[in-house]
Amino acid sequence: MRIEVLKPTQDDWYGTYELQGWFNGVKNQGLVQVSFCGNISPPGRAQVFRTCVWGNDDFGLEYDSHNEADAYNKFLQIIGMTSVDQQAVRDLGFITA
Secondary structure, three states: OOEEEEEEEOOOOOOOEEEOOOEOOEOOEEEEEEEEEEEOOOOOOOOOEEEEEEOOOOOEEEEEEOOHHHHHHHHHHHHOOOOOOHHHHHHOOOEEO
């Protein structure tokens, strides 16, 4: 099961999605895609669950866990942020993809 959400950011994610016009007083609001990817393991391997945050090009931060609830909790923490900025995501244990 994959869940994807776009969230505002103040950072440049080396390609950031952009909402044109006025949103919350910002003319062109930058956005990132936050995804709970679920189980990313091939069949027959130990399960690994992933949550990731990506700009609209080739820069992203990912969090992998053998525990689904842990990975989903990271997803909830990220989507609960007012602004999804790189340092805050790194502080939760995400690493460069």
